[in-house]
Amino acid sequence: MGRYAIYDSMQDNSADILTPPCPFCGQRGWITIPQTAADALLDGTPVQDALPELGFRLREQIISGTHPRCAPGAEFGDGIHPDLFR
Numbered sequence: 654m655g656r657y658a659i660y661d662s663m664q665d666n667s668a669d670i671l672t673p674p675c676p677f678c679g680q681r682g683w684i685t686i687p688q689t690a691a692d693a694l695l696d697g698t699p700v701q702d703a704l705p706e707l708g709f710r711l712r713e714q715i716i717s718g719t720h721p722r723c724a725p726g727a728e729f730g731d732g733i734h735p736d737l738f739r
C-alpha cells in the first residue's frame with residue numbers, strides 16, 4: 654500500500670487517483686491522470702514533478718484532498734497566485 658490510492662481508469666493510458674477526504678467538506682474525490690504520471694507518483698516522484706501541467710488546485714487535491722471549489726479563496730476565481738497560499 655503506497656502513499657497514493659491509484660486505480661486503473663476506464664480510459665486508455667490513464668489512471669484514476671482517489672484523493673484524501675477534503676478538510677472542508679469531508680468528501681473524497683477522483684482525478685484522472687496519465688498512466689505515466691501515476692507510475693511516477695508510485696515511484697515517489699513529487700506531485701509537482703509528476704504532474705507539472707495539472708494545475709495548482711488539482712495538485713493540492715491530490716496532496717491534501719482539498720477540492721478546488723472548497724479551497725480558501727476559490728470564490729475569487731483562479732487568478733490568485735499560488736504563492737499566496739504558502
Ligand SMILES: [Zn+2]
Nearest residue numbers: 675678720723
Ligand atoms: Zn471539498
